[in-house]
């Protein structure tokens with residue numbers, strides 16, 4: 001089954017977002033990594049967001065048993 005692109009979960013994220021690990025402010029134009037999970041009712045939801053230095057490339061924490069993805073994007 002095809003899903004919408006998880007990068008859409010980043011819609012609405014603006015500069016001023018804070019890295020979940022080091023609390024650095026993420027600026028527009030910065031590379032970010034984010035963890036998103038897909039819910040049948042809500043679609044892709046952004047769960048965590050990190051700056052370029054902190055970003056995980058693997059899903060390390062417990063999840064909700066749904067589809068999930070690590071996103072890399074430039075804000």
Ligand SMILES: [Zn+2]
Pocket residue numbers: 019020021022023024050051052053054055
């Ligand atoms: Zn960080």
